[in-house]
Amino acid sequence: MNSILLIDDQSSVRKLLKKILERHDYKVHEAACSEEGLKQIDEQQIDLIILDVMLENEIGYQVCKNFKKNENISHIPIIFLTASEESTAMKEAYEAGGVDFILKPVDSGSLLMRVKSHFAQIDARRKLQTQHEELKSYQAILLQEEKTAAVSKMVGGLSHELNNPLACIKSNFNGLSKYLNRISEAVAAIPEEFEDFHKTCKKNLKNCLDIVEESNEEFLQLRSITDRLVTLDLPADEEQSYSLNEAIENSLTLYSKELSSCQLSLEKADDLPETICHPATVTEIISSLLCNSLYAVKNIDNANICISTQHDDQNIYLSIQDNGCGIPENILAKIWDPFFTTKDVGEGAGLGLSSVSHLIKSMNGSVQATSTVNEGATFTITLPLNNPK
Numbered sequence: 001m002n003s004i005l006l007i008d009d010q011s012s013v014r015k016l017l018k019k020i021l022e023r024h025d026y027k028v029h030e031a032a033c034s035e036e037g038l039k040q041i042d043e044q045q046i047d048l049i050i051l052d053v054m055l056e057n058e059i060g061y062q063v064c065k066n067f068k069k070n071e072n073i074s075h076i077p078i079i080f081l082t083a084s085e086e087s088t089a090m091k092e093a094y095e096a097g098g099v100d101f102i103l104k105p106v107d108s109g110s111l112l113m114r115v116k117s118h119f120a121q122i123d124a125r126r127k128l129q130t131q132h133e134e135l136k137s138y139q140a141i142l143l144q145e146e147k148t149a150a151v152s153k154m155v156g157g158l159s160h161e162l163n164n165p166l167a168c169i170k171s172n173f174n175g176l177s178k179y180l181n182r183i184s185e186a187v188a189a190i191p192e193e194f195e196d197f198h199k200t201c202k203k204n205l206k207n208c209l210d211i212v213e214e215s216n217e218e219f220l221q222l223r224s225i226t227d228r229l230v231t232l233d234l235p236a237d238e239e240q241s242y243s244l245n246e247a248i249e250n251s252l253t254l255y256s257k258e259l260s261s262c263q264l265s266l267e268k269a270d271d272l273p274e275t276i277c278h279p280a281t282v283t284e285i286i287s288s289l290l291c292n293s294l295y296a297v298k299n300i301d302n303a304n305i306c307i308s309t310q311h312d313d314q315n316i317y318l319s320i321q322d323n324g325c326g327i328p329e330n331i332l333a334k335i336w337d338p339f340f341t342t343k344d345v346g347e348g349a350g351l352g353l354s355s356v357s358h359l360i361k362s363m364n365g366s367v368q369a370t371s372t373v374n375e376g377a378t379f380t381i382t383l384p385l386n387n388p389k
Contacts, residue, residue: 001026001027002119003044003046004047005041006031007031007033007049008052009056011032017050017106017111020106020112034066037049046073048076048079050102051063052082060080062096064080065097068097079100079102079115080096080101080102081104082102082103100118173212240276240277244272244309247283248286251283252290255287255290259294262297262303262305263304264305264306267306267307268308272309275363275384284355285356285360288355289379290320298324299325300324302323303323306320306322307321313385315382316382316383316384319379324376324377325374326376332369336353336354360381365384366382367381
């Protein structure tokens with residue numbers, strides 16, 4: 001129901017206007033002064049204001065100017081009521097920020113016609129704003145999907161390109177380790193009279209072998225990353241049977257450095273069924289939520305992130321929980337909106353969670369967020385076992 005606020009210091013005028021407007025299904029609120037009006041605006045959903053020019057101890061034009069300076073209410077159209085027929089009155093009304101001008105005594109037909117006309121404009125602006133937001137959302141989603149496809153292709157190609165030099169490095173390390181062991185055996189056979197030389201060689205050889213072993217461990221980690229990237233190297237429209245547990249391991253590998261500063265708990269169901277999807281898409285979803293949790297716990301002592309999977313006869317569930325800063329209740333519903341972000345400038349464009357929501361919906365699934373400020377947040381993904389497209 002469209003809502004109107006009447007601000008007039010004469011109760012008889014308010015009573016008359018309210019009676020006329022309520023007969024035509026408008027919801028009407030009353031105020032005798034600007035202060036009462038602001039209170040009503042804070043407490044109620046107000047779509048249109050009808051404001052008397054001559055209030056007790058206040059001039060309506062100045063009240064309108066003050067309202068227009070308030071960014072929270074500046075969008076609300078204001079119609080002036082006045083008994084003055086001077087030619088300058090209409091000019092002052094528009095200059096103050098008003099959208100219309102009604103003379104007293106009020107003619108009910110004229111009042112209703114003007115109110116109806118302005119609500120038609122309000123509805124048109126609402127529809128235009130909705131279309132604008134939908135367009136921005138669609139553009140953001142297209143951009144994100146194109147980026148995902150491009151990154152998937154890039155990392156897949158990169159992993160293939162890296163595998164050959166990595167194999168060469170691995171072979172060289174194996175050969176180096178073999179030769180160093182042979183030298184160690186030769187050093188061990190040096191006569192005792194060369195004891196000092198023997199100790200020096202043995203010490204330096206041990207250092208070399210330690211370096212080889214440490215480098216081999218780093219190689220295995222790098223190879224693990226490239227192997228996981230290969231699984232993402234699929235065309236954007238190609239899908240396969242894939243496990244969320246595997247996607248979790250991919251994301252953990254990609255964020256291994258960031259995760260080293262917090263306690264990670266994994267509670268993955270061993271018998272988790274696979275779902276039909278594009279691996280890069282699922283990995284992107286989990287990586288986005290994991291990145292979100294890492295940001296939330298970055299300044300938290302004893303930071304903890306728990307990732308779990310489970311299923312029932314109909315759905316697969318994935319949950320990512322953190323003990324970070326949490327999300328205030330008044331913005332919890334906004335986190336899925338395109339371009340909405342609580343991160344500092346330069347740390348996020350507000351496309352991550354919006355993209356996550358869109359991608360999950362495209363898989364006939366859903367995602368929910370629950371949170372308590374200063375206690376953390378939990379994101380839960382639900383995907384159907386049979387995922388028809």
